[in-house]
Amino acid sequence: MARPKNIVVTGANRGIGLELVKQLITKFNPDNIFATYRDPENSKDLLQLASQNGNLHAVILDVRDTDKYADFVTNVESTTQGAGINLLINNSGFFNKENNTSLSQLDKADLMYHFEINTLAPMMLTKAFLPLLEKGSKANGSQPLGIGRAAVLQVSTNMGSIGDNTSGGAYGYRISKTALNQASKNMSLDLLPKGILVIPLHPGWVKTDMGGSNALITTEECVTGILSVLENLNEDTNGHFMRFDGKEALW
Ligand code: NDP
16 A cells, blocks of 8 residues: 655644545555644644554645745655654635625635635645655655655635536635635646646535535545545646545536
8 A cells, every 4th residue: 555654744633634634644644744734723622632643743724824834844754753744735725704795795804814824825835845856755765656756635615616606606715726726737747747746626515614504524534535545646636626526626
């Protein structure tokens, strides 16, 4: 089984991100997992988990603070002692359900806020971690391409799908994730020669603060599926828009 030794996950204090951290630890027992959060007050579960697992490092990061990325990378580099990273999961996301639902409600600042978190941050953080992803891939060059070498998971949504859009609305969220999908596809082509795979992924409609209580699946079901997709990630699925259940999503 391919095993990512060093992992970075954003937005890991609640919802899908917190469950990702839990299952990544159980399944892969990574050497290091760096899990970001913003506010200790709503991150108690993550901080408690970190106090119980020496390989889990909770790191404060607001993904809008791109000027803090270099320090984060330096921190990861020194802890991993030159091993690089094998898996970057850009999970942090924002969906303003109160606004931006119809054209008449469009607000420029709100649109920009969605873009900052859902598009620019995953792009810029991937750029920042590129040297460590390359190191991770090179250091494990005898392994097949995938999470045993280096991979980036961009947590997207089928609401970013153009082909699957039958209900309109939610402009900021939809278009920022559509842009993320294009960026992910681009990266998958640009980074393949460096031995780094990239996929955007729809995690399902998940019972979290964002997904709400009517959602169809639990975080446990969602993340079990995501980890299976990651385990099976290879050159054939590189750059494909995947779903948590292993099927392909519609672009
Ligand atoms: P939640 O709302 O439960 O959690 C969102 C996470 O993103 C939190 O950890 C939050 O941190 C973090 N976040 C938000 N803004 C920032 C920021 N500026 N900097 C750093 N972190 C930030 O959402 P989910 O767990 O449901 O969603 C996770 C991902 O899955 C998102 O990308 C979302 O778009 C995607 N998704 C979710 C679906 C669902 O049904 N739940 C469906 C499709 C996609 P904080 O606590 O500090 O706010």
